[in-house]
Amino acid sequence: MARPRSDSPLLFEIAEKPDFxxxxxxxxxxxxxxxxxxxxxxxxxxxxxxxxxxxxxxxxxxxxxxxxxxxxxxxxxxxxxxxxxxxxxxxxxxxxxxxxxxxxxxxxxxxxxxxxxxxxxxxxxxxxxxxxxxxxxxxxxxxxxxxxxxxxxxxxxxxxxxxxxxxxxxxxxxLADQRYGFEAHMGYATERHREAIVLHGPIARWHRVSFAPFKEGIQESVQAVFPSPAE
CATH class of the missing domain: 3.30.420.10 (Ribonuclease H-like superfamily/Ribonuclease H)
Structure with a gap:
């Protein structure tokens, strides 16, 4: 038996592409x-x-x-x-x-x-x-x-x-600072970017120090990027 079709519209009806x-x-x-x-x-x-x-x-x-x-x-x-x-x-x-x-x-x-x-x-x-x-x-x-x-x-x-x-x-x-690879990841938390932050630290006025991993402390960032080997 076929399931009856609902008369209720979708909460958000989003077209395949935006229109005017x-x-x-x-x-x-x-x-x-x-x-x-x-x-x-x-x-x-x-x-x-x-x-x-x-x-x-x-x-x-x-x-x-x-x-x-x-x-x-x-x-x-x-x-x-x-x-x-x-x-x-x-x-x-x-x-x-x-x-x-x-x-x-x-x-x-x-x-x-x-x-x-x-x-x-x-x-x-x-x-x-x-x-x-x-x-x-x-x-x-x-x-x-x-x-x-x-x-x-x-x-x-x-x-x-x-x-x-x-x-x-x-x-x-x-181009201004080639250590971080901003042109590749646009500032997102990629592995390369996080490793560069650990190695070189954040850049004043460029990095958002209120974001993780900065507010969590640099030591936690080091452990996240370079985890300790299993004993």
Missing amino acids: SIERRALASGEWPVAGLDEAGRGPLAGPVVAAAVILDPDRIPDGLDDSKRLTALQRDQLFDNILATALAVSLSSIAASGIDRINILRASLEAMRRALAGLSVTPRLALADGRDVPPGLCCPGRALVKGDQRSQSIAAASIVAKVTRDRMMERCG
Whole structure:
């Protein structure tokens, strides 16, 4: 006997790729321009958190917009150029590791998004923010969208701009100090990065010393990377 089909909709119906439907509904209701907000770099041990705000031109939306994590580096670079060439407005903001240590990563991410929105050359009427939280102090009404970079093309565009910008910043850090390999791991807690931290210690204002393994103590980091041999 076939199982009856449920009449209940899914809690979060996420399309295969983001579209412009949320923005078009806002446009129809007079809430335009709409800005997408997203950030890159919440999880790494080093480097800034970078946020972007993007207002797309409804008539010139780049093909292939998606969550930046689902794109290759080449696709992100190409879309980055297309977004900057076609969007009505783009703005970026970043908060360094020292700022993250001072106010914590969640607050730093939300503050970076607020600053990015405030820096737009076109005043938005609505902001769509990726995640569960609307950044406080926005210059317009805001709406949080869980997995927003997979639902809204405006947020997807912001995720690409933020990701490409942060990666390029970390590549420059790798050129400035070649001991840590920032250009390879972008500051994330890879084995190579953790080993470099043990050997050379953290870099002031580059590493987030409020994050593990720093707050756990360097000795625990040494044991994690170079465990003692079994007796």
